[in-house]
Amino acid sequence: MTNVPPKEGPKVKKRLASKSLVIVNTGDGKGKSSSAFGVVVRAVAREWPVGVVQFLKSGKWQVGEEKVCRDILGVDWWAIGDGFTWDSKDINEDQAIAVSAWDQVKKIIAEDKYRLVVLDEITYPINWGWIDLDEVVSVINARPIKTNVVLTGRDAPQALIELADTVTEMRKIKHAFDNGTVAKKGIDY
């Protein structure tokens, strides 16, 4: 009989080592950015070139990750924001900075220099309409084959979730801030 059914159906896809991944960390809980920096540590362990672009956090926060990643781990880092928007007096400047951060991302992805690119807190300028979502999707879709991309921020748009290989919602069960504790050096920044 030529019509014998195969022993195993096509239900289970073959597991392939993909060339690169797109990871989205979203939700209202803690750990979106710190998880991205944990992945940076892993990438550095593999001697991958790593680039980080921060869309919102500024030097004012003296972010600990930046210091260690840049100075000790050799990560290229762009932090050109001037602070979270609720601290800002000039919303237009924030917008200009987010747009220039995105221009930087397009440049470094096109150069194919990094095996890991972190777009930290990019969802906010996308959701505020400062950066075009369709362009973000097409730049990531057209990226060099080995460029892994991690995107962080609350309220990730559906198009990013569809594009991504792995999406995690960091959901706040409770947060020390709610209980009157201030943001803590060494833990939160």
Add this chain to the structure above:
Amino acid sequence: MTNVPPKEGPKVKKRLASKSLVIVNTGDGKGKSSSAFGVVVRAVAREWPVGVVQFLKSGKWQVGEEKVCRDILGVDWWAIGDGFTWDSKDINEDQAIAVSAWDQVKKIIAEDKYRLVVLDEITYPINWGWIDLDEVVSVINARPIKTNVVLTGRDAPQALIELADTVTEMRKIKHAFDNGTVAKKGIDY
């Protein structure tokens, strides 16, 4: 009048910089451990002594974090597990190892040597009944005042959630594994 009500009620607690925090990263999604290692990076940036005890992951996985944290960032690291249980042929050995990992934690917390202690994947041996939950709670409650503790793993028991200052559920929206992609060096380990 002596009975004038205060302008502001007692509803908003005074924000105090707490001496230390307990953070729990739980849920079925990606980012529980990598977020802990992002916090390790921040702590190192503050020149805090950091100790990490891994309850499950083994040398077989050649975890990238261990290499970078130990060799480059100067973190003290104990990884005495012999692999995830579903790889294991000897469940009793796993149990003995988890118990000895917990003994190590009690020792380093009592010594007051570290400002950050990470108990990576500790929820599993707790939930399997290998480590006594009440003892974990009392050791963490009685810790030195400046010792921050991060605990990771799925299904964090309620007593840990109550004990913690900050709890995040990493909820899987989608994961590359589901789509047939194998765990990826530099990203997942």
